[in-house]
Amino acid sequence: MENTCMIKKYLNEVLSIPSPTGYTKEILEYLKKEIGSMNVDYKVGNKGMLIATIEGEDNNKATTLSAHIDTLGAIVKEVKGNGRLSVSQLGGYMMNTVEGENCLIHTREGKKYEGTLQTIKPSVHIHANDARELPRECKNYEIVIDEEVFTKDDVQKLGIEVGDIVSFDTRTRITESNFVKSRYLDDKASVSALLTVMRNIKENNIKLKNTVNFYFSNYEEVGHGSSSFIPNNTTEFIAVDMGCPGDGQNSTEYDVCICAKDSNGPYDYELTNTLIEVCKKNSIGYKVDIYPSYGSDAAAALKAGMDAKFALIGPGVFASHGYERTHIKSIDQTIKLIINHIQK
Template sequence: MEISINYVIKKLEELLRIPSPTGNTEKAISFVENEFKTLGISTYRNNKGALIATIEGKNKDKEVTLSAHVDTLGGMVKEVKNNGRLKITQLGGYVWSTIEGEYATIETMDEKAYTGTVLTTKASSHVHGEGTKNIERNMDNMEIRIDEKVLNKDDVLKLGINVGDFVAFDPRTTVTDTGFVKSRHLDDKACVAALLGIAKYLIDNNIKPNYTTNFFISNYEEVGHGASSSIPEKTFEFIAVDMAAPGNGQTSDEYSVTICAKDSSGPYDYELRKRLINLAKENNLNYKIDIYPYYGSDGSAALRAGYDFKVGLIGPGVDASHSFERTHKEAIENTIKLGLLYLTE
């Protein structure tokens, strides 16, 4: 099974560089939509803006759906401060210290973009001494310094920046010669790219999956309701493709596909998990089985919404999730291979 991994990594790099904080994902959705259409795959969108692409299968009476989410962590302007800086509220769940010092882009309602840097309110040790080190990293003590000549609130408002504007963090994407992909937002753009890789393999090799297959690209996963509606009605099995989390007490690593047994929403379907494990084992894939106590997925959202289908969860290991993330080409490739085996064996 020869995967076009160079294609996948190229599309991943392009996608990572498109800002898509949850709630403001149109440009990223359009990018993915265009890629499916380039492959000759029909697409449509639901009312929330999620993208569904479909490949006809041998069996058209039942369908399977694979999901990945294009929305990422980010911020939103909470307050334009009197000193000309911005207070932000979080989009998605992350620790404030993980964005300290990060470059950011503020997008206004008229689609102007301004750059800035996330800092604490006591960033200079020459000014604040020990206060720089000891200040708590939270919403009240973090701010964005805008790269414009602004001295007060009115100066900022004149730029068109206001409460509710979206803030995207610089992904700082790097692909190393050793095969690592370092970037913010690998959760879950690595898996969106993996779905493109699966679709390309099927099209290039003129392979019909066993069942009509939907690729559901959600845009509100980071806030919990990404795949809570509009899943194609003939779906009888749903596979959420989302990053796995290596770390202390976990089995996942950056080189394998992980098959998740349970997360914060409870166990995934046992029979489906067993089938995925057997496929990985019989085809000599690098795979792990893991449990995530502080994790939810589009599969979780679908189950909470009351959908009547079996749900599984697979994905590449992504180190330091919701922080300074990193994965390896091997993990993405193993994820693609397991997805293809699931669809065709």
């Protein structure tokens, strides 16, 4: 399969599986099946992360590449007297980005119910000015469940309770012009990139310099993604996560974005240089950038005591943590950088 087709296939599959942070079991099962079908060894940590390993010529040194399978979402905070649900946010996003969005409520018994996230004053015909001026704060939103429920008791009879997970419709669209529009391209664009890299290595029998670990972390959105379970032979850790194109930024939706500094400080100078050199040598479109309000899985690993060089690369994602957009080119350039960096 050609890379563009493979990227699209993975995007569609991975984006269709709800995985708000703290609720990643279903996508973990998908990864186990997919990676198993490539005949790649993997192990699953107690916390629910997965590490797949392909050995290289030198097994004493490893490049560990991470991408996170968890996304933003919500959790039921209160079953209200009016038969609706108030929520608490999972991860950091503006509430208006999910206003009017369809969602699923996942009960602890494994049932799924449909609903819509609305403000508490959702109709201009009823609330006129109030509806427009209502502060877009979490407390002013509620889920209207698509069941005939009118009281708290009605809702609880369905099995819906405080602490149930809420996932939002991703509204995934891949246009004829190869733009990808969806929620949660952060970081499922990179998850798709890593799966494509793995398939490429296996199908084209690409020989690797060092051993490569593919770390699929599951708590990145709340800060402790890859804070444990990092293989001991890791000498370099590359977080594969979204770049930030926008006003004043150097990143684009077409290149691989290489981050020189984010909220936690600079990335490793030498490893960042090496990655830039790989791009130059192989005519890979790249942009170096600084992210003013950003933390990655590399920081989670470092804060937990990892001793390795560390970098951050990934596709440029516009309107991050909102209704996001990137271009297939950006994912493709990310894949090319990874393959050229790790191959012998």
